[in-house]
Amino acid sequence: MSNERDHLLPTSNGRNHVRDDISQEARARELRAAKVRAVVHSSLTVLFVVGVVVFVFLGLNNQWPWGGGLPKDPLKAVLRILDSAPVIDGHIDLPILVREFYANNVSAVDLTSPMPAHVDIPRLREGKVGAFFWSVYVSCPEDVGYDAGDDFLNASWRVRDTLEQIDVAQLLIEKYPDTFQVALTSQDIKNALTEGKIASLMGVEGAHQLGNSIAVLRQYYSLGVRYVTLTHMCHNAFADSCGFLKSPKPLHNGLSELGVALISEMNRIGMLVDLSHTSDATAKQALKQTKAPVIWSHSSARAVWDVPRNVPDDVLELIGTGENKTDAVVMVNFAPYFVAAAGNATVQAVADHVDHIAKVAGKNHVGLGSDFDGIGEVPRGLEDVSKYPQLFAELYKRGWARHDLAGLSGGNLLRVMEGAEVAARKLQQEGAQPAYDIYKKRTDIGKKREGRWSTEEL
Numbered sequence: 001m002s003n004e005r006d007h008l009l010p011t012s013n014g015r016n017h018v019r020d021d022i023s024q025e026a027r028a029r030e031l032r033a034a035k036v037r038a039v040v041h042s043s044l045t046v047l048f049v050v051g052v053v054v055f056v057f058l059g060l061n062n063q064w065p066w067g068g069g070l071p072k073d074p075l076k077a078v079l080r081i082l083d084s085a086p087v088i089d090g091h092i093d094l095p096i097l098v099r100e101f102y103a104n105n106v107s108a109v110d111l112t113s114p115m116p117a118h119v120d121i122p123r124l125r126e127g128k129v130g131a132f133f134w135s136v137y138v139s140c141p142e143d144v145g146y147d148a149g150d151d152f153l154n155a156s157w158r159v160r161d162t163l164e165q166i167d168v169a170q171l172l173i174e175k176y177p178d179t180f181q182v183a184l185t186s187q188d189i190k191n192a193l194t195e196g197k198i199a200s201l202m203g204v205e206g207a208h209q210l211g212n213s214i215a216v217l218r219q220y221y222s223l224g225v226r227y228v229t230l231t232h233m234c235h236n237a238f239a240d241s242c243g244f245l246k247s248p249k250p251l252h253n254g255l256s257e258l259g260v261a262l263i264s265e266m267n268r269i270g271m272l273v274d275l276s277h278t279s280d281a282t283a284k285q286a287l288k289q290t291k292a293p294v295i296w297s298h299s300s301a302r303a304v305w306d307v308p309r310n311v312p313d314d315v316l317e318l319i320g321t322g323e324n325k326t327d328a329v330v331m332v333n334f335a336p337y338f339v340a341a342a343g344n345a346t347v348q349a350v351a352d353h354v355d356h357i358a359k360v361a362g363k364n365h366v367g368l369g370s371d372f373d374g375i376g377e378v379p380r381g382l383e384d385v386s387k388y389p390q391l392f393a394e395l396y397k398r399g400w401a402r403h404d405l406a407g408l409s410g411g412n413l414l415r416v417m418e419g420a421e422v423a424a425r426k427l428q429q430e431g432a433q434p435a436y437d438i439y440k441k442r443t444d445i446g447k448k449r450e451g452r453w454s455t456e457e458l
Protein backbone atom coordinates (compact mmCIF):
# COMPACT_ATOMS: atom_id res chain seq x y z
CA MET A 1 0.00 0.00 0.00
CA SER A 2 2.77 2.44 0.75
CA ASN A 3 4.21 1.69 -2.70
CA GLU A 4 0.96 2.69 -4.43
CA ARG A 5 0.87 5.92 -2.54
CA ASP A 6 4.48 6.70 -3.24
CA HIS A 7 3.72 6.86 -6.97
CA LEU A 8 1.31 9.72 -6.35
CA LEU A 9 3.74 11.72 -4.29
CA PRO A 10 5.89 14.42 -5.83
CA THR A 11 9.33 13.14 -6.70
CA SER A 12 12.57 15.03 -6.83
CA ASN A 13 13.34 14.26 -10.48
CA GLY A 14 11.38 17.18 -11.96
CA ARG A 15 8.13 15.33 -12.70
CA ASN A 16 5.99 16.93 -9.92
CA HIS A 17 3.94 18.82 -12.47
CA VAL A 18 2.36 15.55 -13.66
CA ARG A 19 -0.14 15.83 -10.83
CA ASP A 20 -1.43 19.19 -12.07
CA ASP A 21 -2.33 17.61 -15.41
CA ILE A 22 -4.59 14.89 -13.96
CA SER A 23 -7.88 15.06 -15.84
CA GLN A 24 -11.37 15.10 -14.37
CA GLU A 25 -11.86 11.50 -15.45
CA ALA A 26 -8.62 10.38 -13.88
CA ARG A 27 -9.72 11.97 -10.59
CA ALA A 28 -13.01 10.08 -10.70
CA ARG A 29 -11.12 6.85 -11.39
CA GLU A 30 -8.90 7.56 -8.45
CA LEU A 31 -11.94 8.20 -6.23
CA ARG A 32 -13.57 4.88 -7.26
CA ALA A 33 -10.34 3.01 -6.65
CA ALA A 34 -10.05 4.65 -3.20
CA LYS A 35 -13.61 3.52 -2.33
CA VAL A 36 -12.79 -0.07 -3.36
CA ARG A 37 -9.64 0.09 -1.30
CA ALA A 38 -11.58 1.39 1.72
CA VAL A 39 -14.13 -1.48 1.47
CA VAL A 40 -11.38 -4.07 1.13
CA HIS A 41 -9.48 -2.49 3.99
CA SER A 42 -12.40 -2.45 6.41
CA SER A 43 -13.29 -6.06 5.53
CA LEU A 44 -9.73 -7.09 6.23
CA THR A 45 -9.83 -5.19 9.53
CA VAL A 46 -12.97 -7.06 10.63
CA LEU A 47 -11.38 -10.38 9.62
CA PHE A 48 -8.23 -9.47 11.53
CA VAL A 49 -10.13 -8.58 14.72
CA VAL A 50 -12.16 -11.81 14.55
CA GLY A 51 -8.91 -13.70 14.01
CA VAL A 52 -7.28 -12.11 17.04
CA VAL A 53 -10.29 -12.89 19.24
CA VAL A 54 -10.34 -16.54 18.15
CA PHE A 55 -6.55 -16.74 18.55
CA VAL A 56 -6.60 -15.30 22.06
CA PHE A 57 -9.60 -17.37 23.14
CA LEU A 58 -8.11 -20.63 21.93
CA GLY A 59 -4.69 -19.63 23.16
CA LEU A 60 -6.00 -19.04 26.66
CA ASN A 61 -7.33 -22.55 26.68
CA ASN A 62 -4.17 -24.01 25.20
CA GLN A 63 -6.22 -25.33 22.25
CA TRP A 64 -4.23 -24.43 19.21
CA PRO A 65 -5.94 -25.96 16.20
CA TRP A 66 -3.03 -25.44 13.80
CA GLY A 67 0.58 -26.53 13.46
CA GLY A 68 2.09 -23.39 15.03
CA GLY A 69 0.45 -24.10 18.41
CA LEU A 70 1.98 -25.50 21.54
CA PRO A 71 3.65 -28.89 21.28
CA LYS A 72 1.74 -31.87 22.72
CA ASP A 73 4.51 -32.71 25.17
CA PRO A 74 3.86 -30.65 28.36
CA LEU A 75 7.53 -29.91 28.99
CA LYS A 76 8.06 -28.70 25.42
CA ALA A 77 4.86 -26.66 25.66
CA VAL A 78 5.87 -24.87 28.85
CA LEU A 79 9.39 -24.24 27.56
CA ARG A 80 7.71 -22.37 24.72
CA ILE A 81 5.60 -20.38 27.21
CA LEU A 82 8.59 -19.61 29.45
CA ASP A 83 10.57 -18.34 26.46
CA SER A 84 8.19 -15.39 26.29
CA ALA A 85 7.32 -15.25 30.02
CA PRO A 86 10.49 -16.19 31.94
CA VAL A 87 10.61 -16.99 35.64
CA ILE A 88 10.94 -14.17 38.17
CA ASP A 89 11.99 -15.76 41.46
CA GLY A 90 11.22 -13.78 44.62
CA HIS A 91 13.97 -15.24 46.75
CA ILE A 92 17.40 -16.62 45.86
CA ASP A 93 20.04 -16.87 48.60
CA LEU A 94 23.21 -16.82 46.48
CA PRO A 95 24.79 -13.88 48.41
CA ILE A 96 24.71 -15.66 51.79
CA LEU A 97 26.22 -18.75 50.17
CA VAL A 98 29.03 -16.58 48.84
CA ARG A 99 29.51 -15.16 52.36
CA GLU A 100 29.66 -18.60 53.98
CA PHE A 101 31.64 -20.51 51.32
CA TYR A 102 33.89 -17.79 49.87
CA ALA A 103 34.09 -15.09 52.58
CA ASN A 104 32.56 -12.77 49.95
CA ASN A 105 35.60 -13.06 47.69
CA VAL A 106 33.85 -12.52 44.37
CA SER A 107 36.95 -13.37 42.33
CA ALA A 108 36.87 -16.87 43.76
CA VAL A 109 33.27 -17.35 42.61
CA ASP A 110 32.76 -18.78 39.14
CA LEU A 111 29.09 -18.66 38.25
CA THR A 112 29.81 -20.04 34.77
CA SER A 113 30.70 -23.47 36.13
CA PRO A 114 28.85 -25.71 38.60
CA MET A 115 28.33 -23.94 41.96
CA PRO A 116 28.08 -25.88 45.26
CA ALA A 117 24.32 -25.56 45.69
CA HIS A 118 21.43 -24.70 43.38
CA VAL A 119 22.34 -21.60 41.39
CA ASP A 120 24.79 -20.86 38.58
CA ILE A 121 24.46 -19.24 35.17
CA PRO A 122 24.11 -22.37 33.00
CA ARG A 123 21.35 -23.71 35.26
CA LEU A 124 19.60 -20.30 35.45
CA ARG A 125 19.51 -20.27 31.65
CA GLU A 126 18.29 -23.88 31.44
CA GLY A 127 15.53 -23.07 33.93
CA LYS A 128 14.31 -20.08 31.87
CA VAL A 129 15.00 -17.58 34.65
CA GLY A 130 14.47 -13.98 33.56
CA ALA A 131 14.82 -12.20 36.88
CA PHE A 132 15.31 -12.82 40.56
CA PHE A 133 15.61 -11.06 43.86
CA TRP A 134 19.08 -11.61 45.31
CA SER A 135 18.42 -11.95 49.03
CA VAL A 136 20.90 -9.79 50.97
CA TYR A 137 20.03 -11.73 54.10
CA VAL A 138 22.02 -11.83 57.32
CA SER A 139 21.02 -13.95 60.33
CA CYS A 140 19.05 -12.83 63.33
CA PRO A 141 21.48 -11.66 66.07
CA GLU A 142 20.90 -14.75 68.24
CA ASP A 143 21.84 -17.08 65.40
CA VAL A 144 25.34 -15.63 65.15
CA GLY A 145 26.09 -15.36 68.85
CA TYR A 146 24.80 -11.91 69.75
CA ASP A 147 22.31 -11.13 72.48
CA ALA A 148 20.30 -8.30 70.98
CA GLY A 149 18.68 -7.75 74.34
CA ASP A 150 14.99 -7.42 75.18
CA ASP A 151 14.76 -4.09 73.35
CA PHE A 152 17.05 -5.04 70.41
CA LEU A 153 19.46 -2.30 71.45
CA ASN A 154 22.71 -4.28 71.81
CA ALA A 155 25.04 -3.83 68.86
CA SER A 156 25.14 -6.88 66.60
CA TRP A 157 26.74 -5.79 63.31
CA ARG A 158 23.52 -6.50 61.36
CA VAL A 159 23.74 -3.31 59.30
CA ARG A 160 27.45 -3.77 58.50
CA ASP A 161 26.84 -7.35 57.42
CA THR A 162 23.84 -6.33 55.29
CA LEU A 163 26.00 -3.71 53.55
CA GLU A 164 28.57 -6.46 52.88
CA GLN A 165 25.84 -8.62 51.32
CA ILE A 166 24.59 -5.74 49.17
CA ASP A 167 28.20 -5.25 48.10
CA VAL A 168 28.71 -8.89 47.19
CA ALA A 169 25.43 -9.02 45.23
CA GLN A 170 26.36 -5.86 43.31
CA LEU A 171 29.87 -7.14 42.55
CA LEU A 172 28.58 -10.49 41.30
CA ILE A 173 26.00 -8.78 39.10
CA GLU A 174 28.75 -6.52 37.69
CA LYS A 175 31.08 -9.49 37.16
CA TYR A 176 28.74 -10.98 34.53
CA PRO A 177 27.42 -8.03 32.52
CA ASP A 178 26.39 -10.29 29.62
CA THR A 179 24.12 -12.25 31.97
CA PHE A 180 22.91 -9.99 34.76
CA GLN A 181 21.46 -6.50 34.66
CA VAL A 182 20.51 -4.42 37.69
CA ALA A 183 16.78 -3.71 37.84
CA LEU A 184 15.30 -1.04 40.08
CA THR A 185 11.80 -0.82 38.60
CA SER A 186 9.25 -3.08 36.95
CA GLN A 187 10.13 -1.37 33.67
CA ASP A 188 13.82 -2.23 34.23
CA ILE A 189 12.83 -5.89 34.55
CA LYS A 190 10.95 -5.74 31.25
CA ASN A 191 13.89 -4.00 29.57
CA ALA A 192 16.34 -6.63 30.84
CA LEU A 193 14.06 -9.41 29.59
CA THR A 194 13.90 -7.77 26.17
CA GLU A 195 17.70 -7.74 26.07
CA GLY A 196 17.90 -11.39 27.11
CA LYS A 197 19.52 -10.46 30.43
CA ILE A 198 18.59 -11.76 33.88
CA ALA A 199 17.13 -8.80 35.76
CA SER A 200 18.71 -8.58 39.20
CA LEU A 201 16.96 -7.06 42.20
CA MET A 202 17.79 -7.10 45.88
CA GLY A 203 15.66 -7.92 48.91
CA VAL A 204 16.55 -7.47 52.60
CA GLU A 205 15.22 -10.48 54.53
CA GLY A 206 14.15 -9.10 57.88
CA ALA A 207 13.77 -5.74 59.59
CA HIS A 208 16.35 -6.92 62.16
CA GLN A 209 18.73 -5.79 59.37
CA LEU A 210 17.57 -2.17 59.76
CA GLY A 211 19.27 -1.48 63.09
CA ASN A 212 15.88 -0.27 64.42
CA SER A 213 16.11 2.68 62.03
CA ILE A 214 13.78 3.94 59.30
CA ALA A 215 16.66 6.06 57.96
CA VAL A 216 18.49 2.81 57.22
CA LEU A 217 15.46 1.67 55.19
CA ARG A 218 15.78 4.74 52.98
CA GLN A 219 19.50 4.16 52.52
CA TYR A 220 18.97 0.51 51.54
CA TYR A 221 16.48 1.76 48.96
CA SER A 222 19.05 4.17 47.56
CA LEU A 223 21.50 1.25 47.27
CA GLY A 224 18.95 -0.56 45.11
CA VAL A 225 17.05 -2.76 47.58
CA ARG A 226 13.41 -3.17 46.51
CA TYR A 227 11.85 -5.27 49.23
CA VAL A 228 12.24 -5.62 52.96
CA THR A 229 10.77 -8.64 54.75
CA LEU A 230 9.22 -7.32 57.96
CA THR A 231 10.82 -10.09 60.03
CA HIS A 232 13.06 -13.08 59.70
CA MET A 233 12.69 -15.89 62.27
CA CYS A 234 13.15 -13.49 65.19
CA HIS A 235 10.92 -10.70 66.46
CA ASN A 236 12.39 -7.26 65.96
CA ALA A 237 11.61 -3.67 66.93
CA PHE A 238 9.05 -3.39 64.11
CA ALA A 239 7.08 -6.63 64.07
CA ASP A 240 6.50 -10.18 65.30
CA SER A 241 7.82 -13.22 63.47
CA CYS A 242 6.12 -16.59 62.99
CA GLY A 243 9.34 -18.35 64.00
CA PHE A 244 10.40 -21.53 62.24
CA LEU A 245 8.48 -24.76 62.74
CA LYS A 246 6.93 -23.53 65.99
CA SER A 247 5.62 -20.01 66.71
CA PRO A 248 7.35 -18.03 69.48
CA LYS A 249 5.38 -16.06 72.08
CA PRO A 250 4.22 -12.78 70.49
CA LEU A 251 5.99 -9.59 71.52
CA HIS A 252 4.01 -6.75 69.91
CA ASN A 253 0.99 -8.84 68.94
CA GLY A 254 1.72 -7.94 65.32
CA LEU A 255 3.21 -4.61 64.34
CA SER A 256 4.78 -2.20 66.81
CA GLU A 257 4.11 1.53 66.53
CA LEU A 258 7.46 1.80 64.74
CA GLY A 259 6.39 -1.03 62.44
CA VAL A 260 3.32 0.95 61.38
CA ALA A 261 5.57 3.93 60.57
CA LEU A 262 7.91 1.61 58.67
CA ILE A 263 5.11 0.39 56.40
CA SER A 264 3.99 3.96 55.62
CA GLU A 265 7.55 4.88 54.71
CA MET A 266 7.96 1.75 52.58
CA ASN A 267 4.77 2.68 50.73
CA ARG A 268 5.98 6.25 50.25
CA ILE A 269 9.37 5.35 48.81
CA GLY A 270 8.21 2.32 46.80
CA MET A 271 9.92 -0.39 48.85
CA LEU A 272 7.83 -3.57 48.61
CA VAL A 273 6.48 -4.85 51.92
CA ASP A 274 7.37 -8.55 52.18
CA LEU A 275 5.27 -10.59 54.61
CA SER A 276 7.12 -13.92 54.45
CA HIS A 277 8.36 -14.98 57.92
CA THR A 278 5.83 -12.74 59.72
CA SER A 279 3.29 -13.87 62.31
CA ASP A 280 -0.34 -14.07 61.18
CA ALA A 281 -1.15 -10.99 63.27
CA THR A 282 1.70 -9.05 61.64
CA ALA A 283 0.49 -10.08 58.17
CA LYS A 284 -3.14 -9.15 58.85
CA GLN A 285 -2.23 -5.77 60.34
CA ALA A 286 0.21 -5.05 57.51
CA LEU A 287 -2.49 -5.80 54.93
CA LYS A 288 -4.74 -3.28 56.69
CA GLN A 289 -1.99 -0.65 56.93
CA THR A 290 -0.44 -0.81 53.50
CA LYS A 291 -1.40 1.62 50.76
CA ALA A 292 0.46 -0.44 48.17
CA PRO A 293 0.34 -4.04 46.96
CA VAL A 294 2.53 -6.42 48.99
CA ILE A 295 4.40 -9.66 48.44
CA TRP A 296 5.28 -12.88 50.19
CA SER A 297 8.71 -13.36 48.65
CA HIS A 298 8.96 -17.05 49.64
CA SER A 299 5.94 -18.64 51.39
CA SER A 300 3.67 -21.60 50.71
CA ALA A 301 0.14 -22.58 51.80
CA ARG A 302 -0.65 -23.67 55.38
CA ALA A 303 -3.77 -25.58 54.34
CA VAL A 304 -1.53 -27.87 52.27
CA TRP A 305 1.23 -28.24 54.86
CA ASP A 306 0.60 -26.96 58.37
CA VAL A 307 3.65 -24.98 59.52
CA PRO A 308 3.64 -21.37 60.78
CA ARG A 309 5.89 -20.24 57.88
CA ASN A 310 3.09 -20.99 55.40
CA VAL A 311 0.24 -18.55 54.70
CA PRO A 312 -3.12 -19.54 56.26
CA ASP A 313 -6.38 -19.39 54.31
CA ASP A 314 -7.79 -16.53 56.40
CA VAL A 315 -4.87 -14.41 55.20
CA LEU A 316 -5.06 -15.67 51.60
CA GLU A 317 -8.72 -14.58 51.64
CA LEU A 318 -7.64 -10.97 52.29
CA ILE A 319 -5.71 -10.92 49.01
CA GLY A 320 -7.31 -9.66 45.82
CA THR A 321 -8.58 -6.58 44.07
CA GLY A 322 -12.10 -6.42 45.50
CA GLU A 323 -13.40 -4.35 48.39
CA ASN A 324 -11.37 -4.75 51.63
CA LYS A 325 -8.76 -6.77 49.77
CA THR A 326 -5.12 -5.99 49.02
CA ASP A 327 -3.36 -6.84 45.82
CA ALA A 328 -0.48 -9.20 46.53
CA VAL A 329 1.51 -12.10 45.18
CA VAL A 330 2.37 -15.12 47.31
CA MET A 331 5.55 -16.61 45.91
CA VAL A 332 5.69 -20.30 46.74
CA ASN A 333 8.67 -21.59 48.75
CA PHE A 334 10.26 -24.93 47.76
CA ALA A 335 11.88 -25.74 51.15
CA PRO A 336 10.88 -29.41 51.74
CA TYR A 337 9.97 -28.84 55.41
CA PHE A 338 7.44 -26.19 54.35
CA VAL A 339 6.09 -28.27 51.46
CA ALA A 340 5.21 -31.72 52.84
CA ALA A 341 6.05 -34.47 55.33
CA ALA A 342 9.65 -35.63 55.42
CA GLY A 343 10.36 -37.48 52.19
CA ASN A 344 7.15 -36.30 50.52
CA ALA A 345 8.29 -32.98 49.06
CA THR A 346 8.05 -33.38 45.29
CA VAL A 347 7.38 -31.18 42.32
CA GLN A 348 3.74 -32.36 42.56
CA ALA A 349 3.56 -31.30 46.22
CA VAL A 350 4.89 -27.84 45.31
CA ALA A 351 2.26 -27.68 42.55
CA ASP A 352 -0.36 -28.45 45.23
CA HIS A 353 0.72 -25.28 47.06
CA VAL A 354 0.50 -23.24 43.85
CA ASP A 355 -2.94 -24.70 43.12
CA HIS A 356 -4.20 -23.99 46.62
CA ILE A 357 -3.07 -20.36 46.70
CA ALA A 358 -4.59 -19.94 43.22
CA LYS A 359 -7.85 -21.46 44.47
CA VAL A 360 -8.16 -19.22 47.54
CA ALA A 361 -6.47 -15.96 46.49
CA GLY A 362 -6.74 -16.34 42.71
CA LYS A 363 -4.36 -17.28 39.92
CA ASN A 364 -3.31 -13.62 39.65
CA HIS A 365 -1.87 -13.77 43.14
CA VAL A 366 0.61 -16.61 43.05
CA GLY A 367 4.27 -16.64 42.09
CA LEU A 368 7.53 -18.47 42.85
CA GLY A 369 10.11 -17.77 45.56
CA SER A 370 12.17 -20.94 45.63
CA ASP A 371 14.62 -20.12 48.46
CA PHE A 372 17.31 -21.87 46.37
CA ASP A 373 20.81 -21.65 47.89
CA GLY A 374 19.15 -20.94 51.24
CA ILE A 375 17.85 -24.46 51.83
CA GLY A 376 19.79 -27.62 52.57
CA GLU A 377 17.32 -29.98 51.01
CA VAL A 378 15.22 -29.71 47.86
CA PRO A 379 12.03 -31.32 46.57
CA ARG A 380 12.30 -34.30 44.24
CA GLY A 381 12.01 -32.96 40.72
CA LEU A 382 12.88 -29.39 41.74
CA GLU A 383 16.53 -29.84 42.62
CA ASP A 384 17.86 -26.50 41.40
CA VAL A 385 17.13 -23.44 39.24
CA SER A 386 17.25 -25.53 36.05
CA LYS A 387 14.08 -27.35 37.11
CA TYR A 388 11.35 -24.66 37.16
CA PRO A 389 9.97 -25.95 33.83
CA GLN A 390 9.14 -29.25 35.56
CA LEU A 391 6.77 -27.38 37.89
CA PHE A 392 5.18 -25.57 34.97
CA ALA A 393 4.77 -28.87 33.10
CA GLU A 394 3.00 -30.34 36.13
CA LEU A 395 0.60 -27.39 36.29
CA TYR A 396 0.09 -27.48 32.53
CA LYS A 397 -0.97 -31.12 32.87
CA ARG A 398 -3.43 -29.99 35.56
CA GLY A 399 -5.06 -27.63 33.07
CA TRP A 400 -3.36 -24.31 33.79
CA ALA A 401 -3.77 -22.02 30.79
CA ARG A 402 -0.84 -20.29 29.15
CA HIS A 403 -1.72 -16.80 30.44
CA ASP A 404 -2.09 -18.11 34.01
CA LEU A 405 1.29 -19.82 33.76
CA ALA A 406 2.74 -16.54 32.48
CA GLY A 407 1.26 -14.79 35.53
CA LEU A 408 2.76 -17.39 37.85
CA SER A 409 6.18 -17.18 36.22
CA GLY A 410 6.47 -13.42 36.58
CA GLY A 411 3.48 -11.42 35.35
CA ASN A 412 1.87 -11.28 38.78
CA LEU A 413 5.03 -10.01 40.45
CA LEU A 414 5.44 -7.37 37.74
CA ARG A 415 1.88 -6.15 38.31
CA VAL A 416 2.37 -5.92 42.07
CA MET A 417 5.70 -4.13 41.72
CA GLU A 418 4.22 -1.66 39.28
CA GLY A 419 1.33 -1.15 41.70
CA ALA A 420 3.78 -0.28 44.48
CA GLU A 421 5.57 2.18 42.18
CA VAL A 422 2.28 3.87 41.29
CA ALA A 423 1.27 4.03 44.97
CA ALA A 424 4.61 5.65 45.90
CA ARG A 425 4.28 8.29 43.18
CA LYS A 426 0.74 9.06 44.33
CA LEU A 427 1.74 9.38 47.99
CA GLN A 428 4.61 11.69 47.06
CA GLN A 429 2.36 13.79 44.83
CA GLU A 430 -0.08 14.08 47.72
CA GLY A 431 2.80 15.51 49.76
CA ALA A 432 3.62 12.57 52.05
CA GLN A 433 6.76 13.48 53.99
CA PRO A 434 9.66 11.20 55.00
CA ALA A 435 9.07 9.39 58.29
CA TYR A 436 11.29 10.76 61.06
CA ASP A 437 10.08 8.36 63.73
CA ILE A 438 12.83 7.25 66.10
CA TYR A 439 12.64 3.96 67.98
CA LYS A 440 11.35 4.97 71.42
CA LYS A 441 13.78 2.74 73.32
CA ARG A 442 16.78 4.56 71.86
CA THR A 443 18.46 7.10 74.12
CA ASP A 444 21.45 7.92 71.92
CA ILE A 445 19.77 10.41 69.61
CA GLY A 446 17.94 13.70 70.22
CA LYS A 447 19.29 13.93 73.76
CA LYS A 448 19.33 17.71 73.66
CA ARG A 449 15.83 18.11 72.33
CA GLU A 450 14.62 19.72 75.54
CA GLY A 451 17.90 21.34 76.54
CA ARG A 452 20.37 23.99 75.44
CA TRP A 453 23.32 23.62 73.13
CA SER A 454 26.65 23.55 74.94
CA THR A 455 29.74 22.50 73.07
CA GLU A 456 31.68 21.09 76.01
CA GLU A 457 29.15 18.26 76.17
CA LEU A 458 29.77 17.17 72.57
Ligand SMILES: *[C@@H]1O[C@H](CO)[C@@H](O)[C@H](O)[C@H]1NC(C)=O
Binds near residue numbers: 107
Ligand atom coordinates in the same frame (compact mmCIF):
# COMPACT_ATOMS: atom_id res chain seq x y z
C1 LIG B 1 40.18 -14.27 46.32
O1 LIG B 1 40.13 -15.34 45.43
C2 LIG B 1 41.14 -15.36 44.46
C3 LIG B 1 40.84 -16.47 43.49
O2 LIG B 1 40.67 -17.68 44.16
C4 LIG B 1 42.48 -15.52 45.14
O3 LIG B 1 43.50 -15.51 44.17
C5 LIG B 1 42.66 -14.39 46.11
O4 LIG B 1 43.85 -14.60 46.82
C6 LIG B 1 41.50 -14.28 47.05
N1 LIG B 1 41.61 -13.08 47.84
C7 LIG B 1 41.61 -13.08 49.14
C8 LIG B 1 41.79 -11.77 49.79
O5 LIG B 1 41.48 -14.09 49.79
Ligand SMILES: *[C@@H]1O[C@H](CO)[C@@H](O)[C@H](O)[C@H]1NC(C)=O
Binds near residue numbers: 147148149150151154
Ligand atom coordinates in the same frame (compact mmCIF):
# COMPACT_ATOMS: atom_id res chain seq x y z
C1 LIG C 1 22.09 -7.09 75.93
O1 LIG C 1 21.10 -6.29 76.55
C2 LIG C 1 20.57 -6.80 77.76
C3 LIG C 1 19.51 -5.84 78.23
O2 LIG C 1 18.37 -5.93 77.38
C4 LIG C 1 21.67 -7.03 78.76
O3 LIG C 1 21.15 -7.57 79.96
C5 LIG C 1 22.70 -7.96 78.19
O4 LIG C 1 23.76 -8.14 79.06
C6 LIG C 1 23.20 -7.46 76.84
N1 LIG C 1 24.06 -8.47 76.26
C7 LIG C 1 25.21 -8.16 75.71
C8 LIG C 1 26.00 -9.31 75.17
O5 LIG C 1 25.64 -7.03 75.62
Ligand SMILES: *[C@@H]1O[C@H](CO)[C@@H](O)[C@H](O)[C@H]1NC(C)=O
Binds near residue numbers: 323324
Ligand atom coordinates in the same frame (compact mmCIF):
# COMPACT_ATOMS: atom_id res chain seq x y z
C1 LIG D 1 -15.48 -3.90 53.95
O1 LIG D 1 -15.21 -3.43 55.25
C2 LIG D 1 -16.18 -2.56 55.76
C3 LIG D 1 -15.68 -2.05 57.10
O2 LIG D 1 -15.24 -3.10 57.91
C4 LIG D 1 -17.53 -3.30 55.85
O3 LIG D 1 -18.51 -2.44 56.34
C5 LIG D 1 -17.91 -3.82 54.48
O4 LIG D 1 -19.08 -4.60 54.56
C6 LIG D 1 -16.79 -4.67 53.89
N1 LIG D 1 -17.12 -5.04 52.54
C7 LIG D 1 -17.03 -6.30 52.09
C8 LIG D 1 -17.39 -6.52 50.66
O5 LIG D 1 -16.70 -7.23 52.81
Ligand SMILES: *[C@@H]1O[C@H](CO)[C@@H](O)[C@H](O)[C@H]1NC(C)=O
Binds near residue numbers: 341342344
Ligand atom coordinates in the same frame (compact mmCIF):
# COMPACT_ATOMS: atom_id res chain seq x y z
C1 LIG E 1 3.66 -39.31 52.15
O1 LIG E 1 3.07 -39.63 50.91
C2 LIG E 1 2.49 -40.92 50.85
C3 LIG E 1 2.07 -41.21 49.43
O2 LIG E 1 1.22 -40.20 48.96
C4 LIG E 1 1.32 -40.98 51.84
O3 LIG E 1 0.74 -42.24 51.83
C5 LIG E 1 1.85 -40.65 53.23
O4 LIG E 1 0.78 -40.60 54.13
C6 LIG E 1 2.61 -39.35 53.24
N1 LIG E 1 3.21 -39.14 54.53
C7 LIG E 1 2.81 -38.20 55.39
C8 LIG E 1 3.48 -38.21 56.72
O5 LIG E 1 1.99 -37.37 55.10
Ligand SMILES: [Zn+2]
Binds near residue numbers: 205277298
Ligand atom coordinates in the same frame (compact mmCIF):
# COMPACT_ATOMS: atom_id res chain seq x y z
ZN1 LIG F 1 13.57 -16.99 54.43
